[in-house]
Ligand SMILES: Nc1ncnc2c1ncn2[C@@H]1O[C@H](COP(=O)(O)OP(=O)(O)OP(=O)(O)O)[C@@H](O)[C@H]1O
């Protein structure tokens with residue numbers, strides 16, 4: 048499996064530091080890192096604002112499972128503690144595998160709850176679509192359509208207006 052789009056987010060502690068550590072943990076596979084956005088909490092609104100970004104990664108040897116394991120390993124480095132009582136609750140680092148494409152460029156599809164591909168909520172999240180569009184303006188979310196169409200549709204278009212670009216927090220500015 049060659050190509051993956053990963054969403055990274057943090058709303059606890061050193062938010063930018065956690066995003067940087069996620070990019071570092073993904074290592075040589077990282078091809079492009081989006082700009083950073085400050086985003087209102089989605090799904091569970093009683094928590095601090097997030098920093099979010101999207102990473103395009105390539106590794107000819109990596110299976111879809113490998114991307115999930117790398118995502119979990121990156122979360123572990125940031126000391127992520129899961130609160131089983133609180134879905135969509137605050138976290139030092141969240142790394143989601145948004146979509147994976149195989150060697151032939153075909154999207155990998157999975158309905159396994161351990162690894163659902165594409166990510167079942169990506170099309171509902173302006174904080175995923177907006178940074179992804181910035182680095183892949185003609186991108187498609189497999190099974191859902193063009194990223195720009197998804198973001199411009201209601202109610203996401205309203206959500207998109209609430210995202211604040213944070214060029215001052217760019218992840219590559221001190222690389
Ligand atoms: N595409 C995917 N990317 C990451 N985790 C996934 C994916 N599909 C299924 N999962 C599973 O989801 C479980 C819960 O992950 P996590 O705690 O990060 O969810 P969450 O961040 O609260 O919600 P969300 O996945 O909506 O962001 C993980 O154990 C993981 O195995």
Ligand SMILES: Nc1nc2c(c(=O)[nH]1)N=C(CO)CN2
Nearest residue numbers: 056086087088089097135174
């Ligand atoms: N803005 C924003 N909201 C979220 C995020 C996130 O990364 N950004 N991650 C969540 C985890 O499920 C829940 N809500």
